[in-house]
Amino acid sequence: MFPTPIEKRTRGWQISYQAMLPVVLIAWLLPLLAVMLFSIKPEANFVSGDYWSLPSNLDGFNNYYKVFFESDMPRYMWNSIRITVPTVIGCMILSSMTGFALGVYKFRANLWIFFMFVAGNFVPFQILMIPVRDLTLDIGLYNTVQGLVLFHVAFQTGFCTLFMRNFIRALPFELIEAARVEGIAEWRIFWYVVLPLMKPALAAMAVLIFTFIWNDYFWAIVLTQGSETQPVTAGITSFNAQYRAAYHLMSAGSIVAALPPVAMFFLMQKHFIAGLTLGAVK
Amino acid sequence: MTNTASNFDPPSRGWYKRNEIAITPILFLIPGIFFFAVYVIYPVFQSFNISLYKWDGLGEAEFIGLKNYQKLFEDRAFETSLWNNLKWLVLYLLAIPMGLFISLFLNQKVVGIRLYKSLFFFPFVISQIVVGLVFSWFYDPTFGIFTKLIGFVGLEIKGGVLGNPTAVTYGIIAAGLWPQTAYCMILYLTGLNSVDPEQVEAARLDGAKGWKMLWYVIIPQLKPATFIAFVVTVVGALRSFDLISIMTRGGPFGQSRVLSYYMFEKALSEYGFRMGYGAAIAVVLFMIMLVFIAYFLWSMYQEEKGAH
Numbered sequence: 001m002f003p004t005p006i007e008k009r010t011r012g013w014q015i016s017y018q019a020m021l022p023v024v025l026i027a028w029l030l031p032l033l034a035v036m037l038f039s040i041k042p043e044a045n046f047v048s049g050d051y052w053s054l055p056s057n058l059d060g061f062n063n064y065y066k067v068f069f070e071s072d073m074p075r076y077m078w079n080s081i082r083i084t085v086p087t088v089i090g091c092m093i094l095s096s097m098t099g100f101a102l103g104v105y106k107f108r109a110n111l112w113i114f115f116m117f118v119a120g121n122f123v124p125f126q127i128l129m130i131p132v133r134d135l136t137l138d139i140g141l142y143n144t145v146q147g148l149v150l151f152h153v154a155f156q157t158g159f160c161t162l163f164m165r166n167f168i169r170a171l172p173f174e175l176i177e178a179a180r181v182e183g184i185a186e187w188r189i190f191w192y193v194v195l196p197l198m199k200p201a202l203a204a205m206a207v208l209i210f211t212f213i214w215n216d217y218f219w220a221i222v223l224t225q226g227s228e229t230q231p232v233t234a235g236i237t238s239f240n241a242q243y244r245a246a247y248h249l250m251s252a253g254s255i256v257a258a259l260p261p262v263a264m265f266f267l268m269q270k271h272f273i274a275g276l277t278l279g280a281v282k
Numbered sequence: 283m284t285n286t287a288s289n290f291d292p293p294s295r296g297w298y299k300r301n302e303i304a305i306t307p308i309l310f311l312i313p314g315i316f317f318f319a320v321y322v323i324y325p326v327f328q329s330f331n332i333s334l335y336k337w338d339g340l341g342e343a344e345f346i347g348l349k350n351y352q353k354l355f356e357d358r359a360f361e362t363s364l365w366n367n368l369k370w371l372v373l374y375l376l377a378i379p380m381g382l383f384i385s386l387f388l389n390q391k392v393v394g395i396r397l398y399k400s401l402f403f404f405p406f407v408i409s410q411i412v413v414g415l416v417f418s419w420f421y422d423p424t425f426g427i428f429t430k431l432i433g434f435v436g437l438e439i440k441g442g443v444l445g446n447p448t449a450v451t452y453g454i455i456a457a458g459l460w461p462q463t464a465y466c467m468i469l470y471l472t473g474l475n476s477v478d479p480e481q482v483e484a485a486r487l488d489g490a491k492g493w494k495m496l497w498y499v500i501i502p503q504l505k506p507a508t509f510i511a512f513v514v515t516v517v518g519a520l521r522s523f524d525l526i527s528i529m530t531r532g533g534p535f536g537q538s539r540v541l542s543y544y545m546f547e548k549a550l551s552e553y554g555f556r557m558g559y560g561a562a563i564a565v566v567l568f569m570i571m572l573v574f575i576a577y578f579l580w581s582m583y584q585e586e587k588g589a590h
Binding site (some may be wrong): 005006018021063085096100101107117118120126128129130150154155158215220236247261276 | 302304306308311313314315317318320322324327329339386389390391392395401402403407409410411412416417419422425427465469475477495497500506507510517521523524528537542549550557564565567568575578579582586
């Protein structure tokens, strides 16, 4: 193990390490802690120019009440859900199929198709922006949740195919061969043999895509406008314009907007990290 | 053939059944390739085409050849954006050593370390929009903690970090480094987990320790993690848009623009759409990315060849 395990060091080292951990953590999360503090401070504190003391009273919790009941925030959150969940499902369906095709079968174009997905996944968004916006306008889906979902599913298929294909490659191929010897149809092999084994990969991918899409901002402002369709990332910015100096509401709003991916991360931590670090180990 | 094979190949076995292994992958690929081609591959070529036109997005497009690219050469704002992109690219890579450093700090087995690791990873999970807001308050010239902190050592940045034309890009990059470092950290933590303990012990017996051990024994074993960290960091640097959009809108005086933001501004600005010119900027950005994409694919290709 590297660095040397702390339990092999002197007592003094151990104590200073244990003491340093929380200090470093607080320094690392300082900007975030500041926002948490802002979000529970009553407006009066900001008016009197008192930014950094502890909240003078508990009125600060009204900030959250206001965000939930007197702003467009719940609407934006609901839009985010309506965009994110179908995208995740769409990606899982498409990429389990492409991943299966590219992971199991040997044919000449295999690697080229795979590279097409990988390369497409890396292109800058701006090179797609004008044509995708036009296409979405043409099919009448501009400023709709569906228009955004269709694009997200298509684009994320690149990353998801990479993910699925590499995972399937690592499965024992004998399983598939054994099934073939039994004379099982190929689509049944997909459904009954490979798909059940893909469950952990699908879970990891779902958490990742959920986070990516929830946090998307660029496509939200390119393909949608207004509180009827825009997700929470775009909502926050109009919130920003509306409450320019209302730091207490802005910070409460930001925390609410950030909560779903954070919750997802803590609930599905194992999958999340397994997904992010796929390929980081040989 | 029909005579000899008929025993094994009864007539009921149709064309599909006989060619199943060749056809199945095609059927499975069709939906994915269709979507990807329509929304990703074809638009890349369309953008190349649009960049040869003068077009406001609504009326008739006028073919002007390479004129948009000629104009780019004289455009000071484009030049600034290009330079800023370079700054992003270089400085963003700091996330890799910083992430490695934090992962080494956290790679211990003490009570509660798992929670510490997750909390260090936290900045990556929240959206860049929230990170941008958080940092613009952090930098705020009247009450920001950052302003207070540098005030202690007697420093002052005129107009605040985000209002200062020289400091602004560095300020935004620092904000971007926060989640990016967290990502690199998690990659290295996973990598460190699988470092071969026997090699480490052997090197220790040979008297290697500290920096030497890190440089000659550990870092070579972390190569796959470093590769992924490099890929995601480069892509992240060239995709930087959200932070700039929320923190400065490209200001002050356009000094924090990067190509991705400048393109958006030109193509969908409030003062009329300049699609052709925007597309030309996007093409330049794409060409920069293409260099890296080629390198990534080449590396993957080498690996694929090695694996089979």
